[in-house]
Amino acid sequence: MKTVLKKIIFKLGMASLFEKLNFAKEKMRMKKENNKFKKENPNVILPPDFYIYETFTLDYKKYYSGGKETAKWLWNHLKDYINSKNLSILDWGCGPGRIIRHLPDIVGRNNKYYGCDYNKRYVSWCQKNIDNVMFKKNELAPPLDFDDNSLDIIYGISIFTHLSEKMHHLWISELQRVLKKEGILFLTTHGEVMKQKLPKEEQKEFDKGNLIINSFKKEGNRLFAAYQPCAFFRELCEQNNFKIIKHIPGEVINNKPLQDVWILCK
């Protein structure tokens, strides 16, 4: 229902207005909680509200404390597969640094940390406000500014979820290029549990194994959503010479469907 309504709004050319109204509504809704967080955490530097809203949810506590929990959760998934020290770690599509800002404290300062995004405003904010991480801007399409076989770990949390089919192919191949042999790639996608967000006819297409795209804004934006059936994503990874170490299908927690997790090895 929500997707159908969004499609009508988009067809009427009202996507930007919808976005502005929704942002204003979220700001109002979260005002008390967010002010409380700021009062209790005066030393936490926060990105502009719109950056948090556009990449996540406009909730300071979820952005900062939740971001730290996500960074720990991520490292718990990764650490079993890592043998070496002095790692090079990239957050591909880092947004305003929700996860990468915590990693040096969690994983150790002896590693090299990088973040990149195609949105120059996020990259610029991160460069000015986050220590111990080097941030680089990339374009919507590859390449990344990294040498072949140069990174031990790459993670992309909710990035393929905003890309077209063509970009799926280009990016998985680019991630393969920059990852070291035996390096680990950690990705999330909109899998089976997310399909409930789609209209019935798109659910049928999803069930046939086809990638579904709902574009309410330009590619890369959160209002451009891609839904990846398991078979589609598995084939994409395998065709690009990734070994699938683990696929964790998303669960529904508190009525909220979570993204699928893919842990891949080169």
Ligand SMILES: C[S@@+](CC[C@H](N)C(=O)[O-])C[C@H]1O[C@@H](n2cnc3c(N)ncnc32)[C@H](O)[C@@H]1O
């Ligand atoms: C839903 S947000 C997630 C941000 C961050 N990974 C997090 O979990 O907080 C998606 C992010 O992907 C970025 N993005 C989209 N397409 C990209 C691309 N081709 N290359 C790099 N970043 C991209 C967007 O700018 C945005 O920051």
